[in-house]
Amino acid sequence: MFDTQITRMFGVKYPVICGAMMWLCKPKMCAAVSNAGGIGNLTAGNYETADEFRAAIRETRRLTDKPFFVAITLLPSVRITPEHHKMYVKVCAEEKVAGIEFSGTPLDKVAGMEAVEMLKKAGVKMFHKVGALRHALHAEKIGFDGIYAAGIEEGGHPLNDDVTSMVLTPKIAASVKIPVVTVGGIADGRTMAAALALGAEGVMMASRFIATKECEVHDNIKQELIRRQEFDTVIYGKSIGLQGRGLKSKVIEEVLAIEARNGGFEELIPLLSGQKVKQAWETGDVDYAPLMVGQSIGLINDIPTCAELLERMAAQAKEITARTAKLCGN
Amino acid sequence: MKTRITEMVGIKYPIVLSGMSWISVPKMVAAVSNAGGLGILATGPLNAAQTREAIREIRKLTDKPFGANASLMFPGAAENAKVLLQEKVPVINFALGKGDWIVKEAHKYGGKVFATVVNLKHAKRAQDFGTDAVIATGQEAAAHGEDVTSLVLIPHLAENLKIPVIAAGGFADGRGIAAALALGAEGVAMGTRLMTTRESPLHENYKRMTQEKDVYDTLFSKRFDGILCRVMKTDAAKKAVKTGLNWPAAFFNSQAIAKQMGIPYFKLFIGVLLSGYKNARQLAYMANAFKAIRVATEDGDSKTGVLPVGQSQGLIHDVPTIAELFERIMKEAKAAQAKVNAALE
Numbered sequence: 001m002f003d004t005q006i007t008r009m010f011g012v013k014y015p016v017i018c019g020a021m022m023w024l025c026k027p028k029m030c031a032a033v034s035n036a037g038g039i040g041n042l043t044a045g046n047y048e049t050a051d052e053f054r055a056a057i058r059e060t061r062r063l064t065d066k067p068f069f070v071a072i073t074l075l076p077s078v079r080i081t082p083e084h085h086k087m088y089v090k091v092c093a094e095e096k097v098a099g100i101e102f103s104g105t106p107l108d109k110v111a112g113m114e115a116v117e118m119l120k121k122a123g124v125k126m127f128h129k130v131g132a133l134r135h136a137l138h139a140e141k142i143g144f145d146g147i148y149a150a151g152i153e154e155g156g157h158p159l160n161d162d163v164t165s166m167v168l169t170p171k172i173a174a175s176v177k178i179p180v181v182t183v184g185g186i187a188d189g190r191t192m193a194a195a196l197a198l199g200a201e202g203v204m205m206a207s208r209f210i211a212t213k214e215c216e217v218h219d220n221i222k223q224e225l226i227r228r229q230e231f232d233t234v235i236y237g238k239s240i241g242l243q244g245r246g247l248k249s250k251v252i253e254e255v256l257a258i259e260a261r262n263g264g265f266e267e268l269i270p271l272l273s274g275q276k277v278k279q280a281w282e283t284g285d286v287d288y289a290p291l292m293v294g295q296s297i298g299l300i301n302d303i304p305t306c307a308e309l310l311e312r313m314a315a316q317a318k319e320i321t322a323r324t325a326k327l328c329g330n
Numbered sequence: 331m332k333t334r335i336t337e338m339v340g341i342k343y344p345i346v347l348s349g350m351s352w353i354s355v356p357k358m359v360a361a362v363s364n365a366g367g368l369g370i371l372a373t374g375p376l377n378a379a380q381t382r383e384a385i386r387e388i389r390k391l392t393d394k395p396f397g398a399n400a401s402l403m404f405p406g407a408a409e410n411a412k413v414l415l416q417e418k419v420p421v422i423n424f425a426l427g428k429g430d431w432i433v434k435e436a437h438k439y440g441g442k443v444f445a446t447v448v449n450l451k452h453a454k455r456a457q458d459f460g461t462d463a464v465i466a467t468g469q470e471a472a473a474h475g476e477d478v479t480s481l482v483l484i485p486h487l488a489e490n491l492k493i494p495v496i497a498a499g500g501f502a503d504g505r506g507i508a509a510a511l512a513l514g515a516e517g518v519a520m521g522t523r524l525m526t527t528r529e530s531p532l533h534e535n536y537k538r539m540t541q542e543k544d545v546y547d548t549l550f551s552k553r554f555d556g557i558l559c560r561v562m563k564t565d566a567a568k569k570a571v572k573t574g575l576n577w578p579a580a581f582f583n584s585q586a587i588a589k590q591m592g593i594p595y596f597k598l599f600i601g602v603l604l605s606g607y608k609n610a611r612q613l614a615y616m617a618n619a620f621k622a623i624r625v626a627t628e629d630g631d632s633k634t635g636v637l638p639v640g641q642s643q644g645l646i647h648d649v650p651t652i653a654e655l656f657e658r659i660m661k662e663a664k665a666a667q668a669k670v671n672a673a674l675e
Binding site for chain 1: 331332333449450468469470476477478479480481482483485486499500501503505506508509510511512513514544545546550641642644645663664666667668669670671672673674675
């Protein structure tokens with residue numbers, strides 16, 4: 001029913017890709033999205049050794065015979081080092097995963113052009129998540145297969161250029177030849193149809209996938225995403241040069257207060273620890289750690305299965321398109 | 331193209347000119363309406379007599395429907411709105427305040443009222459007191475948006491309101507219109523795109539700059555005019571945002587405003603003082619911003635001038651006539667929509 005460069009590239013039913021989510025994008029969730037006709041995501045940062053990571057890829061393959069993405073964030077962190085990045089790339093090439101969502105530093109800068117060549121040879125499709133045209137052009141130049149254009153509304157770490165999806169998607173889509181996938185603000189058939197009109201060949205969603213039956217997160221979190229609205233997220237971390245968008249909460253208020261009085265990195269680190277995020281997802285305590293969700297939470301009203309969600313999005317997009325076709329005289 | 335907006339107002343294209351001070355002047359308003367859109371006069375810099383004169387000038391230049399705005403936070407805005415009602419302006423667009431009394435009076439003569447909003451709460455309130463449509467301003471818009479972006483705000487409003495939504499913020503071409511329609515909007519408002527047209531009175535310097543600047547060349551801050559405001563990123567804008575509120579300058583600039591509005595300065599001054607510190611501070615901010623915007627738009631001064639623009643400036647590469655622009659936009663919208671059709675085959 002869908003025919004875009006993304007559905008053709010991966011042989012999938014829907015041009016909908018799950019975005020990276022630390023602690024949440026593990027084999028079961030990844031396979032659920034892929035089995036539903038989208039493209040699931042296995043987030044590499046969840047695994048510290050090559051063996052663990054390889055086992056997760058193989059476990060996902062046991063759960064689905066459909067393609068899925070691996071997400072690799074090329075940013076130095078306390079736990080994940082540049083050695084990890086190289087290991088992830090190598091395992092992905094060996095395992096010939098369908099595609100990789102890279103974010104952060106360009107791959108060639110981190111692991112050299114040999115990493116790009118290795119993945120190309122293995123047939124792994126490479127996508128880079130960017131917030132600016134200049135970064136998209138770089139990815140295209142070194143041979144990437146697609147661009148994730150991430151607007152400021154996305155949860156996670158939007159680029160500090162602060163450009164919204166409505167402007168960023170057409171800007172990039174008009175300037176690169178490789179397919180563009182819209183990230184940020186997508187949650188339903190309307191936003192998907194809008195992204196396609198802006199020149200995207202697919203969409204990426206993360207927050208929306210948290211509120212699904214299959215997502216392994218405490219039910220409180222899912223209920224909170226239904227309750228909270230589009231104005232309930234906030235940008236923080238500008239003062240330390242790595243901005244993030246997360247759900248407004250007590251802990252984020254604390255972070256913002258520290259930033260307002262120019263408290264430094266040291267003071268912020270304990271509040272931003274990844275281990276605390278893991279616990280928050282598990283215990284359902286939204287005030288315990290920053291939960292990185294996007295403005296699209298304002299469009300989340302229920303907890304469907306992944307299959308129900310994607311079917312509904314497709315049906316809604318189709319209905320809308322019939323209406324807009326009439327309006328535009330097509 | 332037929333939407334509830336084009337039908338309600340009687341226009342050919344679902345495109346509305348944003349009411350921009352010193353840009354949405356009678357000639358520009360008439361040019362947009364004559365080209366098949368809806369021109370909206372900016373009354374912010376006008377006093378009541380000038381507003382009346384401007385309306386009459388528009389009527390000389392076009393027999394098509396047009397509108398006028400009233401930013402209710404500005405001093406003198408209520409008086410201007412009363413003039414709009416007396417002159418039976420077809421569409422009144424209010425912002426930054428409660429326009430229930432405008433709705434009541436406008437409906438008596440068959441006028442329509444649009445409320446500019448940034449969230450569902452204000453939109454619902456406007457709908458409840460009878461407003462005919464809302465203009466929903468996303469974060470990417472020029473001047474006063476809030477945090478929520480068009481991609482999320484429009485569908486949220488469209489599904490929760492009965493009245494039609496006009497999308498503002500991020501729209502400069504036909505792809506944007508096709509996207510807005512998909513999100514449930516029934517029209518779009520364009521400011522930055524329309525200010526960069528042949529007919530626009532914006533100074534040539536800034537018409538050149540909106541073409542040169544990119545999507546990321548804007549500043550979004552509360553420190554320009556006291557509320558979140560998006561402006562073109564220039565040295566002058568950076569300086570204004572860094573300085574924040576300059577009280578002595580506000581004292582000086584507010585005298586010019588009083589003169590312009592035709593009200594004795596002591597009256598304005600006392601009125602502002604009596605309105606409380608918060609409001610006085612806001613008006614002081616606005617007085618300075620007013621000056622900076624005027625010298626940018628009218629004089630093309632990029633040393634001290636500051637121009638509100640949206641992120642869509644990065645999608646603008648030429649200075650067409652409004653008629654050319656509208657024709658092209660509708661062609662692009664058709665093509666963008668056809669692409670979605672093909673994706674869904």
